[in-house]
Amino acid sequence: MYIHEAHAVDGSAPGVPGRFGDHPVIEEPVTLDERKAIAKQCSGALDMSPLRMVVDDMKNTAATAYQAHPDRLYLVAKDGKVAYAGGPGPFGFKPDELEDAIRVELGMEPLEREPADGKRGDGRRR
């Protein structure tokens, strides 16, 4: 889901060259059409196919409800409850944990892997 920009050039936390990588230079979209245009650019540049992207509204409804800014991962179980709640990004953005949660949700065994930092992320429902 595309949400409001983390480091827009005219945002309150603009990207700085060389800090956490070079960010694309993007102005914060101020209309839904602008937001959709940037989302489409993002989806194409990052080659997200075959995933399709959902775009948050200009009230930031989803980003606020999930405290998803700047990035975050969740898994919603079939029963409509949160099965996995990742930590706030970028440091809490852990795709491996989401993958494990998906495997559990689908009745599969988690993959064997070495913890990168010896810790597990918070929010796991197990």
Add this chain to the structure above:
Amino acid sequence: MLFPRTTLALSCAALLAAAPPQEEPAKPTAWAFLAKKYDADGDGRITRKEYTRDDEHWKNLDVDGNGWIDEKEIEGRGWQKGKRAKVKPPAAGDAAPDFRLELLPPPFLAEKEKLKKPELVQLSGFKGKRPVALIFGSYT
């Protein structure tokens, strides 16, 4: 923005759409981007009058508040941590907050998208049917 390394997410939320990768455009510096767009007289400065967007975003650019910006001011901005709202995020076991939002058209429909009504997706529509992975992020 990062990606999940699993294709399992596909079975949860994604609708399939084949699309060729697109080349990422060259990244200009922040100043080059702004100057090209707003420095109408080409004098190396952008004044508030030249800048056509709103005051909120201008204040983020004109850090010293003198009414104009230049390359030194823009490229000299230090790193600032993003602000986080003080709202408790949903935890494991909580009911997932619902939303009804627009789904971008698949790339192969891009040229025709204006002819179509926006395609909406509602999270609660998946309840009882399948799990949904939510991957939030932006381009920067």
